[in-house]
Amino acid sequence: MTESQTEESLIPNVTYFNVRGRAEVIRIILEENSTAYTERRISIDEWPDVKSNFTFGQIPVYEEGGLLLNQPNAIYRYLGRKFDMYGDSMLEHVRCDMVQEIFVDAQNNIGDFYWNPEFEKLRDDYEKNELPPLLTRIQDLLVTNPIDSGFWVGSRLSFVDIIAWHFLDHVRPFSMKTLQQFEKLCQFKEMIESRPRIAAYLDSDRRPKTLTVSLSPFGGTPETS
Numbered sequence: 001m002t003e004s005q006t007e008e009s010l011i012p013n014v015t016y017f018n019v020r021g022r023a024e025v026i027r028i029i030l031e032e033n034s035t036a037y038t039e040r041r042i043s044i045d046e047w048p049d050v051k052s053n054f055t056f057g058q059i060p061v062y063e064e065g066g067l068l069l070n071q072p073n074a075i076y077r078y079l080g081r082k083f084d085m086y087g088d089s090m091l092e093h094v095r096c097d098m099v100q101e102i103f104v105d106a107q108n109n110i111g112d113f114y115w116n117p118e119f120e121k122l123r124d125d126y127e128k129n130e131l132p133p134l135l136t137r138i139q140d141l142l143v144t145n146p147i148d149s150g151f152w153v154g155s156r157l158s159f160v161d162i163i164a165w166h167f168l169d170h171v172r173p174f175s176m177k178t179l180q181q182f183e184k185l186c187q188f189k190e191m192i193e194s195r196p197r198i199a200a201y202l203d204s205d206r207r208p209k210t211l212t213v214s215l216s217p218f219g220g221t222p223e224t225s
């Protein structure tokens with residue numbers, strides 16, 4: 001094997017649907033670190049034929065050399081370690097873990113709502129009664145970072161900032177007016193998306209056009225993304 005072949009095989013590959021979904025945090029971390037990567041984007045029509053090729057029948061899958069990872073949150077933590085985006089001390093490390101888990105719950109909450117077959121019937125109630133307390137709890141946690149840096153953990157960017165940003169970017173198309181009531185969250189969101197490499201990615205054709213697949217009542221079209 002030549003040197004260039006070896007280097008090539010270490011270029012990460014991300015397999016997912018052609019949507020942002022659970023692969024978007026992976027893509028943004030790679031973009032922020034100027035890491036070349038390849039992607040296999042599977043269409044929803046193709047999926048039933050290829051699902052059984054994946055060990056757990058689910059994606060995203062992250063490959064890098066001989067490494068093959070399932071489970072998005074394990075992949076995010078791996079990238080956090082790999083790119084030194086996992087805090088600077090034991091306390092910052094565990095705060096990363098806690099923040100990550102909080103956003104697993106928050107993301108599931110909003111994801112389940114977007115996928116709810118009764119979405120249209122429930123949207124006003126969710127916007128008025130569920131989303132504001134959820135964002136209140138989240139903003140209250142952001143300001144418990146003892147270093148008032150605007151980041152979720154410590155004084156610099158960590159992988160959980162990307163997870164948090166991704167969640168807030170799901171709220172944006174549904175209710176920007178609710179999000180705007182949370183000043184610290186908006187400041188945080190703007191700080192992340194104005195980082196030059198992230199801004200360039202968000203503006204590029206590389207970014208999938210929708211949050212999720214078209215089967216979802218919300219987030220499956222460019223207009224709701």
Ligand SMILES: N[C@@H](CCC(=O)N[C@@H](CS)C(=O)NCC(=O)O)C(=O)O
Nearest residue numbers: 021022051057058059060071072073
């Ligand atoms: N346990 C993982 C699994 C990842 C996952 O749920 N992948 C979904 C897409 S986001 C999937 O592969 N769905 C297709 C299927 O299950 O057939 C998680 O909860 O994030």
